[in-house]
Amino acid sequence: MEERGQRSNRRLVLVPCPFQGHITPMLNLGSLLHSEGFSIVIAHTNFNHPDPSGFPNFTFASIPDCLPKDVLSSGDAAAIFASLNTNCRGPLRQVLSDMMAKDGATENKISCVIYETLMYCAEAAAHYMKLPSMALRTSSISTQLVFSELPRLQKEGYFPSKDRSSKDPVPGAYPLRCKDLPFFTSDLETMMQLIATTLDTKTSSAILWNTADCLEQQLSDQLQKQYSVPFISLGPLHKVAAASSTSILEEETDCLLWLDKQANDSVIYVSLGSLASMDEGEFAETAWGLANSGQPFLWVVRPGSVRGSEWIELLPGGFKEATQETGCLVRWAPQKDVLAHRAVGGFWTHCGWNSTLESISEGVPMICRPCFMDQNVKARYLCHVWRVGLELEGDLDQKEIEQAVRRLMVEEEGKEMRLRAVAFKDQIELSIRKGGSSHAAIEELVNLIISL
Ligand code: UDP
DSSP, X not given: OOOGGGGGGEEEEEEOOSSHHHHHHHHHHHHHHHHTTOEEEEEEESTTOOOGGGOTTEEEEEEOOXXXXXXXXXXXXXXXXXXXXXXXXXXXXXXHHHHHHHHTTSSOEEEEEEEETTOTHHHHHHHHTTOOEEEEEOSOHHHHHHHHHHHHHHHTTOSSOSOXXXXXXXXXXXXXXXXXXXXXXXXXXXXXXXXXHHHOOTTOSOEEESOOHHHHHHXXXXXXXXXSSOEEEOOOHHHHOOOSOOOSSOOOTHHHHHHHTSOTTOEEEEEOTTTOOBOHHHHHHHHHHHHXXXXXXXXXXXXXXXXXXXXXXTOOTTHHHHTTTXXXXXXXXXXXXXXXXXXXXXXXXXXXXXXXXXXHHTTOOEEEOOOSBTHHHHHHHHHHTSOOEEEOOSSOOHHHHHHHHHHHHTSHHHHHHHHHHHHHHHHHHHHTXXXXXXXXXXXXXXXXXXXX
């Protein structure tokens, strides 16, 4: 087998999708493959470009994306991804072609293009340039399984859900109820087209998953039947190989000092990720629910995430005074360090896949408050399959929030969830060690790249 030291002339071109929850796993994958000896090139859109100074070992190639401001601010995911792929196709091909022209005179060769499935133009560009490619999926296998069932569920009249509060089970889609099916804010036909395109990885040699067998092996076996290329589950990538900071926003690290002053497992950490938002009424209910729970809380209010305000101007009067002792508010937290802190005992999350993996990997149970897309699916798995979370359903109400926080942080039910979450943490630690499934998957990936 080729020695690690001989691999530096093998270049891997990684093409992330330019949003926080997608950039992070791709950069982590880059760190992992760099530690295996490969040279890493990140081909990134100008939009949301990561800071190259944090990655001295990588080469960065910029792709002009010409993403129109009105498309971006529309929040219409299908339109944004369509525009990104249309605009990046040509420039990406040019980047690959320039690199190959330079390669002619050197030992360096592009061994493979690894792209996030939402950047499907990279697969076409690689194929055109006769380069091998692999797809990275940054969401869960459970989500993809549901996505693959959507055309059937649409035919059978279950999707899109006519009643978004219906708790009727969806046939053939355990553990989902009608209300748990994905919720899209984009035009349905365009969204279904996008999903079909990302599910069909045409010419790729493998599909890489940021997941672990202890969570999704059975689902992986089920979905694998629909594909002829291997599935490689090598996550959680942030545990396997954390890149230096991948944050687009600046992290407020002072909150770790605040956590140092709190008792073990006492703090509820609240964050809705990089995209979700709430209105003024929901913000006020959340504020009073947290305040009245009596538990210490660390609350991330991302600038712009409360509709109609810049940051926390819409906090209800009296809230700051009432929570001087118990609350800490930040714009953006060093989330992985927060979840690993001994003082954090629970996480109120929107159930983004990175947040889900980061929480489970630290043995932190969750209050699940999904907002859109496939977050309902993950909430359902968290609460009813892995049983490490409780779902906060319906309109946000301060009394219910207060109760949910107590159930998770103080009551027996929450303690049991914490024990199950800690058991997953242990299993994940085993899976990334020698002899574990993710460790073996990394070897499989390295061998596959070398064989291409
Ligand atoms: N995150 C962070 N600080 C925060 C909030 C979130 O670093 O204050 C990170 C979090 O660790 C995760 C990512 O942002 O890696 C959010 O990704 P996720 O898939 O959970 O949700 P998305 O933002 O894509 O909805």
